[in-house]
Each structure stands twice: as structure tokens, then as C-alpha cells.
Amino acid sequence: MQTKIARREPLFHISKNDAMPFGKALAIRICAILAALLVVGILSMILIKENPLLIYMSMFEGAFIDVWTLFQNTALLLIFGLAVIPAFQMKFWNLGANGQVLAGCLAAIACMKFLPEKYPEISNTVLILIMAIASILASCIWSVVPAIFKAYFNTNETLFTLMMNYIALALVDYCVFTWDKTGSGNLGIVNLLNGRKGWIPDISNKYILSIIVAVVLTAFMFIYMKYTKHGFEVSLVGESVNTAKYVGIDVKKVIIRTLLLGGLICGILGFLYAGSVSHTINKEVGGLGFTAILVAWLANFDSLVMLLTSFFVVFLDAGSKYVSTQFQLNSNDYANIVVGIIFFFVIGCEFFIRFKIQFNNKKTSNNERVGE
């Protein structure tokens, strides 16, 4: 403590709290969720005029009504999150996952639609391989362009990646208009009635593939970030660019390499959307890029914790939508409100975990005065 203190102190001050015990942090998070559920319960009672317990039960039932979809959606959101984690760890605020996945998916769909038309003999395996390569290439272009500009011209990556999203959206719009010959602005499921060319064959069912990919990528990302030299370099650049430079790390190289990795994962995801999940392209495909940022933050950029956070978000979304269905609200508003409230509390409680609030009550002031 400093020896000189002002006469009047603020009521409290906030300091960073790096070492909160795990148990205490968990307790705070649980309290936040309970408080959120309480508020949701009261609101539900006012809005739906039903017993909140019944509503919670319906939420639970709804989330698990289709377990495969629940897990697949979790897996897709998780992969989205994995794509942004390395950049975030480096404090490179990549908001462009949406656009990167869209660009990849668009490239894959283009192959899926036009290659069989041009080369009818093309085998499905070759087509799927080409789709994967095209998707990864397109996504990597979308992620590496902002990275190069950041590395060499120090442009603002937040705005740059955001703008790349809009370019991808406009491109998708343009392609759908050009490719769709009916003029309705809708591509439909590509090759549904055409031998399902370019569709990745199901592994017992069509959901498992995304889940397997998510598990493998999560394990990879966990090891990459924690136990490899690359991962160490990424966190060092995130801590301090100058320190990184001092110890001889090529910061430009690290930035570009890390964003390429993000692009690669987005490319895989775009390929999954095209070949296994949606089989079409429109502005809504993917579309989880911004939710993924939330999921990544909530998990503190830890890929294993992100398993939980992405499941939590998907569970909430599915459950609250089911409540709207079950109680015939005829509207999406309720689901949006519920998800909003719970996020508010969960994100809000992170403040109390990451920071310490110290009240400057009289007692400490007196003690300090004695010291003076």
C-alpha cells in the first residue's frame, strides 16, 4: 500500500482477480444460472401463465426430443468455436468465422453442382475430395487476407474480418441468383433428385460424421494449444507482441499461420455443411459464427470447456424453441427472450469471477491511517 492516501476514497474499487479457486468460480456460475432460471420462471409465469416447473420440464424434454440433432448442432457450434480459438488466444479478434464458412461451403456447393454436369463420369469419391479441397482453399483465402493485412499493414482485424463476412454474403446471394434457373432465389437441396452426387455417405446415420469431426478437432486443438511450440507462440504473441519479438518469434508468421489454421477448420466446416448437413447454400447456412464467439469467450478459449458451453447454448436454443411450440405461442419471441436472459446472467457472472470488488469501508481506512 502506498503511504499517502486520499481523504475521500471511492466506495469500492475493482481489481483483476487471477486466482479464484475453481470451486468458488463454479459456485458463482451455478448461482448465476439459478438466478437466471428464477427470472425466466417469473417471466414465463407472466407471459405464458403456466407453472414454471412445467415450462422447465418442457424445455428439457424439447432439447432431448431429437438427441442426434442436439449432438450434431453442438458439434457444429463447437467446430465454429474451435476455428476462432487460436486467433482469439492471440488477441486477434476474428469476427469472420461466418464468412469463412460461407465461402468454403459456397465453393464446395459450386463443385457439387457443376462438376457432375460437366463430367458425368466423375466418381463420388473424387468429387467429394475436390469439394473438400475447394472449401478449405476458399475459407483459407477468407481468413488469410485479413491476417496478411494485419501482419504487414497493421489494419484493424475486427473490421476487416467483419467486412469479409459481407463480401461472402453478397457473393452467396449473387451465385444463388445466377445458378437458380427458376428465378425464385432459392437453390434447394443440391442433387437431391440427381443421385445425391457429392453427398458424403452416411456412417450409420448422417449425424455421426459431424460429431466425429468435432471430437477429433477438439482433441487436436487441445494438444496444439497446450503442448506444442506453435501453441506457445500463439499465447506469447497474445500476451505481448514485444516480448514475442524479443525472444525471436516471427510475429507476422505466427499471425498468418494461426489464421490459416482457423481458415482450415472453417473450410472443413463449410465442407461438412455442403456435403453432409445442408447440401445447399443460402445466407442462413452456417450462421453460427457469432454464437461461436460467445461460446469461445464463455469457455475462456479452452477447447475442452467449450464442449460444455456449446452444448449449453444448443440445449437452451432447442429447449426454448420447443416451449414456444408446446405452449403454441405462435412466435419466436419467447425463445429469444429466454436465451437472452440466461446469457445475460451467465456472461454477467464472469465479471465477478475475473475481477475482485473491494469495498473501501472505514475499517481498512483506519488501519491504513495507523500505518501512516
Add this chain to the structure above:
Amino acid sequence: MKKLLALVLALVMIMSFAACGTKKTETSGSDLANVKVGLITLHDDSSTYDKNFIDAMYRALDNLGMSKEQLVLYTGIAETEDCYNKAKECVNQGCNVVFADSFGHEDYVIQAAGEFPDVKFCHATGTKAHTVNLPNFSNAFASIYEGRYAAGIAAGMKINEMIDAGKITADKALMGYVGAYTYAEVMSGYSSFYLGAKSVCPSVKMNVKFTGSWYDYDKEKAAAESLIKGGCVLISQHADSYGAPEACEAAGVPNVSYNGSTKDVGPNSYIVSSKIDWAPYYEYMIKCTAEGKEIDKDWTGTVETDSVQLLEINDAVAAKGTKEALDKALEDFKAGTLKVFDTANFTVGGKKLDTYKADVDTDEKFEKDTEVITDGIFEESKYRSAPYFDVEIDGITLLDRNYG
């Protein structure tokens, strides 16, 4: 957990059966009690398009003496795999017939129909039912071009009134139309509207602008404003927002609406609106399901089935005698004496249209495959329920295509 779930499910089922038991029953009441309907909509009831589908469903259930518990309603379902997933969830919840309301849902419904052969799947505005030929997948639409034609008569009469009052001369009789896409459904709509107006006001011409979106308030408003600036003295639209009606009210230009009355935002400009009532189709679809009958591959509602309706006429704006004229038109449609696309009433490039092939089969070829003119009549909605009139007729100028 499974036990609890099972218990909850069992309770819900018992409650829903109990609810059915107390309802008044009709002849096929017992069969109807076993029907559970799934409804999947693109937006929720804040969109006029989807509200029309949702409201009609409750009316249909009511008409059939069915309870609300027999409906599973999913709102806000995107035109992606989400639609397929929700169709599957409807089946998981015991639905034996599932209906989706948006054009882009079609492929996902077909996908689900292939997987659940015991459940019937129906889709509004789609085109593929007769091409994919699945026994449990059907399309439905209505001859809304008849409603548009009638609304066009109201527009023509209003313009006649302006000419008679000396506000405009006959050669300045120009209407404006805000369309979504250069797509057959829209083209059929504005062409029939134009022909209706022309039937009472021969000198009328029309300009069309496209927004490139089914729902975009700003673009629709901007398109209407630009049409008005370009000299249009009356506006109609095929798009789902209040954009065009509000622009008309602000400019004091009469408006003919679609899918719902817009009198509340345009008390001094709204004339009349045509709309599709989906309740008759829902009732037909539910009855077929209850009786185990096959649903028509392509069902087209008409004035006769009460699927095509005209909504309230605003006497403050509409020309005198509008109600009588519209009633007569609807009667003539019912009697079959009035044909919207009679080739005697329009020309293409200055010539009468004697033969025309339309792309009725939606397949990979996108070929004009079916002759649709017989005995001088372009037979819209005969070979499939969704419109296929995509002819650009004289008197209508497209100011742009797809995009605004």
C-alpha cells in the same frame, strides 16, 4: 431421466386424449381424434405471410372440432436442414401429417417424406410433387390470379374515376407494381392484376419494379416511392411487408394490397386486398389423413372452395360500384364463364399468343415441357398447383429484373 420423460409424455398424451374426448364430434370424429398435424413456418406471426398460415390452421382445427393439442407448430424455421430436422421432430411427436409454408422448405420436406413413408407431407407454393412422385408428398396452392384479377378490376375502376374527375388523362393511366422476384408466381400475379384493370380501363399501362426479396420493408417502400415518382397513379404489390402501403399513404396514392388488409396503415389509400385462405386446404388435408385417403399431388384452391378471397373494401377510397363489380367477377369465376388468361385479352410483342410451352416439370433440365394453351385459354394452375404463367405481355414494362 428416461422414466421421467416417459411419464411426462404419457401425461401429455392422456391429457390430449381427454381433451379430444370432450369435444363435439362429427361423423368422422373418431378418426379426426387420431390426427396430429405439424405446421412449419418460415417466420412467426409478425410476418403477414406466415400469420395467414398460422391463423388459418387454428380456424381449420376449430371447424373440424379438433383441439389445439392436435397441432405441433414450429415457427421461425429457416430454409435449411433445420426444416428437415423440425419435420422429423413433428413425426417424433406423433404427427401423421406435416405442412410447411415456405417455397424454400420444399426440398427438406421431400427429404423427410422419403424417410417417413407412413406420414403425409404437404407443402405450400411448391412445384415438385408431380415430378418426384412420392405417394406421401403433395403440393398445394390457390388460383390467386383470380383474386388478383378481381382486385385489378377495383384498381381499374379507381383509375376510371380519376380520368372522369379530370385528375389525369386516359393516356396517363399508369399503375405501378412492387414485385419480389422475376418468378412465375409473381409474374402470374401482376399479369392477372393488370388484365383485371385493363378489362375496365383499356388504356391502362403498368410499370413493375423488383426488390429481390420476399420481405424487405425498406426496399419495398423505396420501390413504391420510385414508381410514384415515375408517374404511377396507383400501386399494388407482391411482397410481404407494409413498405409499399405506407409509401402510398404518405404520397396519397391509392393502393391495392395482398394477403391481408392494410387499411390500418393506409386509411386514405387502401382500396381492397386479395388473399389465399388456407383453411379449406388444411381441412381437406386433415380429412384425407383421418380417412387414410391419398392427398391430391397438386391441389389448387379456387373461389369455389373459398380459398381465394377478397378482403374488406375501403369505401372511402374505392370507386363507386366496386363491391358490385367484384361480386360479379367472383360469381363469374365460380360459374367458369370468366377466364383470366384468355388469349383474346392480351398480346405478346403485338401478336396473339396461340401456343406456349411452360416449364411445368421441375427437373434438372429446366425445359419448357408442357403446352398450356388450349382453345385460346392459357390454363394456369391446371398442370400443377403453383403458377407457371411467366409470359411478358404488352402493356407491362419491367423496369428491372430480380434486384431493385
